[in-house]
Amino acid sequence: MGAGSTMGATIGATIGGATPRGAVLAGPLRIGQSFSARYHIIKVLGVGGMGAVYQAWDAELSVAVALKVIRIDASRRSASSEAEKRFKQELLLARQVTHKNVVRIHDLGEIDGIKYITMPYVQGDDLSTVLRRDGKLPVARALEIARQIAGGLGAAHDAGVVHRDLKPANIMISADGLALIMDFGISASSEEATSGGIVGTLEYMAPEQSTGAAVDGRADIYAFGLILYEMLTGPRVVSATSARERIDAMKQRTAEGMPPVGSLDQTIPAPLDALVTRCIERDPAARFATTAELVAALAALDDAGELIPIPTRISKRTMAAAAALVVVLLVSTFVLTRRAVLPPKQHEPVSVVIADFQNGTGDPTFDRTLEPMLKLALEGAGFISAYDRSGVSRSLGVRPPEKLDERAALELAVKQGLGVVLSGSLDRLGSGYGVSVKATRAVTGNVITSAKNRASNKEQVLSTATKLATAVRKALGDDTSDSAQRFAMETLSATSLDVVHEYAVAMEALSNSRFEEARRSFSRTVALDPNFGLGYAGMAVASGNLDKQQDALKYINEAVRHLDGMTERERYRTRGLSFSWTSDYQSCVKEFGDLIVRYAADAAAHNNLALCLTFLRKMPEALDEMRQAIKILPNRELYRHNLALYLDYAGEFQTAEQEVRAMQEPGLLSVLALAFAQLGQGQLPQATETFQALGKINALGASYTQSGLGAAKFAALGCARVLRGRKGPAIAAAESAMANSQTVKIRFLAARVFVEAGATASAQKLSAGLASELQAEPQAYAKIVDGEAALNNGDARQAIKTLSEANTLFDTWMGHFDLGRAYLEAGAFTQADSEFDRCIKRRGEAQSLFLDEEPTYGYLPPVYYYQGRVREGLKNAGFADSYRTYLSIRGQSKEDPLLPEIRRHVGR
Known part of the structure; x- marks a missing residue:
């Protein structure tokens, strides 16, 4: 049999292609039937x-x-x-x-x-036929096919599907060059046995698969590597004909490995050679950990197989705005889950920049007053996202020019990739006022529509302007009836002009990080109109940024009480903000998910939905939402910073690094994401250099080099002292943490320290408080603390029960880590190994356990210690590898109490 023959010959291998040599054409159906x-x-x-x-x-x-x-x-x-x-x-x-x-x-x-x-039905040939016919392929064509296979394989792995029988015969190449993966889940044939549970094709089987062991996506990556190997060097010649000979050939390959492709063809570039070699490593841990990492590695190569040069310039100018990122995250709203139902027809997103209106009245009350209301009126259409002066700064991350007239707005829109500019004017017209608006395409300068109307008096100006928004929305493609639009905007037009003016002043101050000034202006809006809900929402945001959290909660609750005076979109945003501040992430996800169903073009909603999904540890969905936000606003750097961080949390470290290095001017959060990515890839020296670079950016960056400030720093100090056996100082550090903060995070970390240090009463008190919280996350933390206490008291069975309940309640990395420890103490090595393996796969979350960008990498190394103990208990020959990984991270420590024990286990 040739190299393409299979242990479990798949029948879909020739869809649209030639019949394999030696096949017998038979079956239950006849031609013409x-x-x-x-x-x-x-x-x-x-x-x-x-x-x-x-x-x-x-x-x-x-x-x-x-x-x-x-x-x-x-x-x-x-x-x-x-x-x-x-x-x-x-x-x-x-x-x-x-x-x-x-x-x-x-x-x-x-x-x-x-x-x-x-x-x-695909017209073309399977890749096996292509290779038999053409021999080795040019590097560019091999990479083109490889990238497509890797993309499809990544989608399968993201869906939890491992192919197990990837081979050239299961890949169709259509007439136009499209590569298609086929035959998921089918491998064994009726003619050939699959003894020992071995399923797959001998010639493409990964070493671990050949032993009948359970496999994951890395087995598919191995097969992918062999396929790319053959595309670059030609089909492998296998002289074996009997099943026994084929098995012997497989055993030789899995035992000895494959010679590097570069040794067979010296024209193959070294980076491409290295990629193939990593795919076909005999040890699964040495291969790409995920298909996402493989896809990123392929993307880093040009069509010749050489590395694409990546700019690494880091500008301090943009990093200085790091503190403003917090404002953007708060103001633009927070989060929610995937939309459950999509509208039957979606209009393409339209982004509108609103220029400052020309105020020809001489009345300063109208200065920058109409624009915020026109923004809200336009955004009544689900496909429109509008940005007035404050929105340009807050949502686009761009400081608008002092004079944002029509020309400046057009230039800004072109640079930011936005489609439309709305300009207008307000003039005295006899005893009344004339209001005019004009919508213009940014790139061409073509006028889409223009409209004007007369307001009989000053109080009618706002109503007249919002009615003109109806004409603009219709011209941009909104099919909502005029009456429905006017009904939706009644609350806007009924708002006092003085209130709107103060609101505009407050929003501009907020966008420029003048939080106290913004809070005062927002408070004046509710003093003028106690039912103005947007004013309370603004006070909440400003107070939050002034670190007055109790005030923020008070004001957001007031805003929720006054939802009736808001547009539909603002009602969603306000409720979402309320849920996010109270850590009700499920409700927050639902609220912003509902917003996106109605307003799919709301980039901030996608961004904030992604944020909440990360808090729920739903990383793939968070990445999807983040990419949607970037699709709508491709030049919004904040969204790319967030994407890089979420890629880290998802464990896609190479992709995260590529994302950061592709940025022209990475910001503080992006540099932090780079450090996390380097840690995740085991590049400790590089990560150390990156953290040191963070310390040179600003005070916030410096805090990351010091393991955080205030309460978080004391909590980390308490944990470190416990590990060194210094229980008294550990308790003191935990008490200092509690004195600085009473947040859920700090209470949980302090309770862990109290448990490990033997301060049982203090731990129980904190656990009871966490258990009484309304949300699932603190309740789960309470159970983790109780589980740790049971474990410390020698009751592993109770610890397993309590920690399993915690993980069911709310899925956390720490919950799985402690459950692994409990299983280990109970002698349930297989279950313990499963938990520690899960922790290592989810090590991106260990970079910042609470997903708040506060580094917590120190919690990860002990996983390798416990994994070593488990695998030693399982009598696994490679148990020492886990201990060596621990030594590679902590081996230089002078105070680590585990090092003597670990060195005894590995014999050094």
Whole structure:
């Protein structure tokens, strides 16, 4: 058999391509046969151990499809149970994956006792055929195909699907060069045994897969590496013909490894050689940890296989605005889950910059007063995001020019990639006022629409201006009726002009980080109109930025009491802000998710939804939302900073590093994300240098080099003292932390220190307080503290029960770490190994346990110590590797009490 032959020959390998040599064309259907009224069989595409694949005409869809059926046993005329099981598995797994480089299932069913599925008919050849025909491929073409395979494989892994049988025969190359992965979950054939639970193709099987062990995505990465290897060097020649010879060849490959591709073809660039070598490492831990890391590594290569130069310039000018990032996170609102239902039709997002209106009245009351209300009026359309002067600063992160007239607004819109500029004017017109507006396309300068109207007196100006917004919305594509628009804007137009003027002044002060001035102006709005809910919301934001948290909570509660005077979008935002400040992340996610259903173009909502999803540890969904925000506002640097951090939390360290290095002027949070990425990749010297660079940026950056300030620093100090056996000083540090802060985070960390230091009463008091909180997160922390206490008292069984309850209540890294320790003490090594393995896979979260950018990397190294103990208990030959990892991180410490024990275990 050749290299493409399989232990479990898959029958979809030839969809749209040539039939493999030696295949016997047989199956339950005949050419020309009608398979029900819907399908007409055109030809046989391929036959395998499980069944057959046909090209068929789908009369209902009026397209050619590939139709796969289970092969019928001629002696029994029934589908084998194993074949049926795998047939269903392919359907279930493939349907979980949606990606342009993965074949999708059209239909499934059973006709005349024959089970079938249909999928797109692809005109082209499988990669095995391409390699047999063309031999090795040019580097550029090999990389083009490899990037597509990796993209599809990444989508599968993100959906929790491991292919297990990736090989050239399972990859279709369409006539236009599109690579498609096929045959998820099908591997073993009826002709060949899969003894020992081994499933897959011998020639592409990872070493761990060949032993029958459980595999993860790294087995697919190994197979991917072999496929890329063959694309660069040509098909591997395998002389084995019998099953025994093939198994022997596999054992030799998995034991000895493969020679580097560069040794076979010296024209292959070293970076590409290194990438392939890492994919096919015999040790899974030495390969790319995730497909996302593999995709990032491929993206770092040009079409010749050389590294793309990456700018590393870090400007201090933009980093100086780090404190303002906190404001943006608060003001632009917070978070929520995926939208459950999408509207039937979505308008493309439209971003509008609102220029300062020309005030020809001579009355300063109108200076920068109409713009905030026009913003709210325009954003009544779900596809519009509008930015007035304060919004440009707050939401786009750009300081507007002092004179933001129409010309300046057009220049700003072009630079920021925004589509429309709204300008206007207000003039005296006899005893009344004339209001005019004009919407212009930023790039072309073409006028989309213009409108004007007359206000009979001063108090009617605001109403007149918001009514003109109806004409603009309609011109931009809003199909909401005029009456519905006017009804939605009644609360805006009914607001006092003096209130609106103070609100505009307050918003501008807030956008420029003048928080006390903003708070005073917001307070004047509610003094003029006690029902003006936006004023209370602004006071809450300003107070929060002044670190007056109790005032912030008081004002946001007042804002919620006065929702009736807000637009629909502002009601969502205010409730979301309230939920976020009270750590009700589930409700916060729901609120902002509902906002996005109605207002899909709201980039800030996507950003804040991503933030809340990270707090719920739903990292893939958070990344999706963050990328949506960037799609809407591609030049918003804050969103790219956040994406890099969330990639770290998700464990996609290489991708995070690539994201940071691609930035022209990384900000403080981006530099922190780079440090986290380097830690996650084990690059400790580089991470140390990056943290030192943070200390030179500003005071906030310096705080990261000191393990935080105030309460957090005392809590970390208490933890360090416990590890060194200094219980009295540890308790003192925890008490100092509590004296500085009573937040959930500090109470939890202090309680852990109290438990470990033997201050049981203090720990129990804090645990009771956490358990009485309304939200799931502090309740889970209370159970973690109780579980640790049980563990310290020698009751591992109770600790396991309590910690399992904690993880069910709220999924945290610390909960899994402590549960692993409890299993270890109970002698349940397999369960303990599972928990510690989970902690290592989720080590991105350990960088900042509370996902607040406060570094907590010190909690990670003990995982490797406990993992070493577990694997030693399991009599795993490689147990010392875990201890060595610990030594590589903490081996230079002068005070680590674990080092003597660990060195005894590894013999040094």
